[in-house]
Amino acid sequence: MTVSERQNSSPPENLKFAIPKKGRLYDKVVELLKGAGVEFRRKDRLDVAICVGLPITLVFLPAADIAKFVGEGNVDLGITGFDVVQESQVQVEKIMDLGFGKCKLSVQAPLIENYTSVEQLAGKRIVTSFPNVSKAFFKEYDQKLGVTTSVSYVSGSVEAACGLGLADAVVDLVETGTTMRAAGLEVVHDILDTQAILISNPNSTHKDLISRLKRRIDGYITATKYVMIMYNVSNELMEKALVITPGKRSPTITNLSCGNVKAVSSLVLKKEVSEKMDALHDVGATDILVLDLQNSRM
Ligand SMILES: Nc1ncnc2c1ncn2[C@@H]1O[C@H](COP(=O)(O)OP(=O)(O)OP(=O)(O)O)[C@@H](O)[C@H]1O
Numbered sequence: 193m194t195v196s197e198r199q200n201s202s203p204p205e206n207l208k209f210a211i212p213k214k215g216r217l218y219d220k221v222v223e224l225l226k227g228a229g230v231e232f233r234r235k236d237r238l239d240v241a242i243c244v245g246l247p248i249t250l251v252f253l254p255a256a257d258i259a260k261f262v263g264e265g266n267v268d269l270g271i272t273g274f275d276v277v278q279e280s281q282v283q284v285e286k287i288m289d290l291g292f293g294k295c296k297l298s299v300q301a302p303l304i305e306n307y308t309s310v311e312q313l314a315g316k317r318i319v320t321s322f323p324n325v326s327k328a329f330f331k332e333y334d335q336k337l338g339v340t341t342s343v344s345y346v347s348g349s350v351e352a353a354c355g356l357g358l359a360d361a362v363v364d365l366v367e368t369g370t371t372m373r374a375a376g377l378e379v380v381h382d383i384l385d386t387q388a389i390l391i392s393n394p395n396s397t398h399k400d401l402i403s404r405l406k407r408r409i410d411g412y413i414t415a416t417k418y419v420m421i422m423y424n425v426s427n428e429l430m431e432k433a434l435v436i437t438p439g440k441r442s443p444t445i446t447n448l449s450c451g452n453v454k455a456v457s458s459l460v461l462k463k464e465v466s467e468k469m470d471a472l473h474d475v476g477a478t479d480i481l482v483l484d485l486q487n488s489r490m
């Protein structure tokens with residue numbers, strides 16, 4: 193199915209937003225869109241969904257194709273991995289990192305061969321789903337050593353290539369390293385760090401809507417990183433407590449009707465909250481509560 197056929201039911205003036213149709217990024221992207229108030233209903237097997245209350249049509253595509261479609265202007269906006277953007281060799285505008293889909297694109301070779309430098313693989317056989325990035329990477333070594341590294345493409349299960357005798361090394365994604373180790377491989381060299389990113393076509397006519405979406409996504413991502421901590425503390429101990437919870441900008445201090453105590457509320461990073469609660473308890477704060485944030489604009 194071509195992109196234009198996928199878009200048949202889409203109002204032509206809508207912003208077209210490509211997101212992965214399945215795979216590693218799918219669930220996180222759906223959660224992010226929900227958090228950003230981008231509501232849609234995807235009918236069974238359909239690759240197009242029109243959003244509720246926003247002039248946006250979502251187009252569900254393989255993650256590996258999304259940068260190309262954004263770069264060539266078939267869609268205005270897309271979410272895919274930075275690795276895909278690099279491989280696709282198209283001009284897109286990076287709007288923001290999204291903080292998930294984090295992994296590395298690495299040269300991996302059989303542990304048993306004990307390669308100590310990636311230079312030792314120049315001139316050998318590489319199998320990968322990232323031929324452009326791999327060729328560009330090995331070019332420098334090829335020129336230096338006067339050899340030609342052979343780079344062949346496979347679409348998946350890349351790690352199997354060495355075991356099958358098809359490759360001396362592979363270039364593929366590594367997150368936990370489980371797949372790589374199971375295939376008896378080790379990292380010889382990291383080529384790039386990647387994560388999911390929001391990209392747009394530089395000539396899109398939907399600049400205002402793209403800015404609005406960016407603000408919404410930013411707001412949601414910030415809300416997922418922070419929690420609101422609230423506690424009571426006496427005037428004498430206030431200074432010590434505020435050192436622990438200085439807030440993102442500044443804490444809010446409210447008078448209580450009973451005497452010498454004030455209520456404080458402050459944003460803290462979710463990953464630091466247990467430590468902060470312990471520290472607040474230790475300086476004498478009481479009634480310490482932590483509230484999740486649903487969303488934000490900061
Ligand atoms: N193990 C991983 N950890 C984190 N991010 C990953 C991992 N594997 C892939 N990604 C990211 O997700 C993007 C899409 O990869 P994904 O595996 O979902 O696509 P696919 O291989 O086409 O799909 P599938 O694996 O379902 O066949 C990659 O380009 C990369 O940015």
Ligand SMILES: O=P(O)(O)OC[C@H]1O[C@H](OP(=O)(O)OP(=O)(O)O)[C@H](O)[C@@H]1O
Binds near residue numbers: 216348365369372
């Ligand atoms: O380091 P790990 O945590 O093991 O993750 C890395 C693996 O994840 C991806 O594969 P995926 O599961 O998407 O399968 P695929 O190779 O068929 O795309 C990637 O291609 C690696 O094989």
Ligand SMILES: [Mg+2]
Binds near residue numbers: 215216
């Ligand atoms: Mg995959």
